[in-house]
Amino acid sequence: xxxxxxxxxxxxxxxxxxxxxxxxxxxxxxxxxxxxxxxxxxxxxxxxxxxxxxxxxxxxxxxxxxxxxxxxxxxxxxxxxxxxxxxxxxxxxxxxxxxxxxxxxxxxxxxxxx
Amino acid sequence: xxxxxxxxxxxxxxxxxxxxxxxxxxxxxxxxxxxxxxxxxxxxxxxxxxxxxxxxxxxxxxxxxxxxxxxxxxxxxxxxxxxxxxxxxxxxxxxxxxxxxxxxxxxxxxxx
Numbered sequence: 001x002x003x004x005x006x007x008x009x010x011x012x013x014x015x016x017x018x019x020x021x022x023x024x025x026x027x028x029x030x031x032x033x034x035x036x037x038x039x040x041x042x043x044x045x046x047x048x049x050x051x052x053x054x055x056x057x058x059x060x061x062x063x064x065x066x067x068x069x070x071x072x073x074x075x076x077x078x079x080x081x082x083x084x085x086x087x088x089x090x091x092x093x094x095x096x097x098x099x100x101x102x103x104x105x106x107x108x109x110x111x112x113x114x
Numbered sequence: 115x116x117x118x119x120x121x122x123x124x125x126x127x128x129x130x131x132x133x134x135x136x137x138x139x140x141x142x143x144x145x146x147x148x149x150x151x152x153x154x155x156x157x158x159x160x161x162x163x164x165x166x167x168x169x170x171x172x173x174x175x176x177x178x179x180x181x182x183x184x185x186x187x188x189x190x191x192x193x194x195x196x197x198x199x200x201x202x203x204x205x206x207x208x209x210x211x212x213x214x215x216x217x218x219x220x221x222x223x224x225x226x
Binding site: 031042043045048050055056091098099100101102103104105106107108 | 145146148150156157158159160163165203207208211212213214215216217218219
């Protein structure tokens with residue numbers, strides 16, 4: 001089991017550019033979560049999917065953020081256009097049966113927007 | 115609303131001493147309480163969890179206690195070692211949803 005795989009590990013981009021973060025959950029896990037981590041706000045849940053369907057996107061900060069899960073083994077989080085305040089570490093996590101079961105985090109993508 | 119408070123924000127102990135981190139939650143429907151350890155530059159990793167039908171759970175040097183009436187739960191680490199140094203996060207499930215609400219984290223430093 002390779003665990004949750006995220007790419008890229010680091011992303012540096014200029015304000016206004018589009019950023020796409022990618023995630024491959026653990027096979028057999030029905031739930032996928034996108035979190036953002038900053039010093040100021042800690043770990044924030046942005047959106048989560050169950051069986052590829054978005055269930056709750058109330059944590060998505062604004063319309064510049066969008067997430068998709070076209071199949072059970074792939075999800076993307078897109079920011080368009082990016083802003084300096086989007087700089088953070090973005091974690092993808094998956095779990096077998098939802099928020100009442102252990103979350104397995106990927107290694108995260110450190111995003112820097114200049 | 116959903117809220118998980120965690121204390122202290124930083125904790126320094128001598129190797130061999132015990133460390134206790136406390137969390138309180140506001141949602142009376144919360145029924146799952148995991149703890150995560152995050153080393154510098156790494157991902158959060160589950161170290162122990164407890165469900166609402168249990169008051170205490172232990173795994174070697176780590177234990178978690180839950181008081182549902184008071185809505186608080188605690189992480190206890192005994193015989194601390196330098197490799198225990200990390201940021202620890204508590205979390206609580208949000209009612210009848212699949213969401214986990216995380217505390218703000220405790221930076222634990224264990225001095226040799």
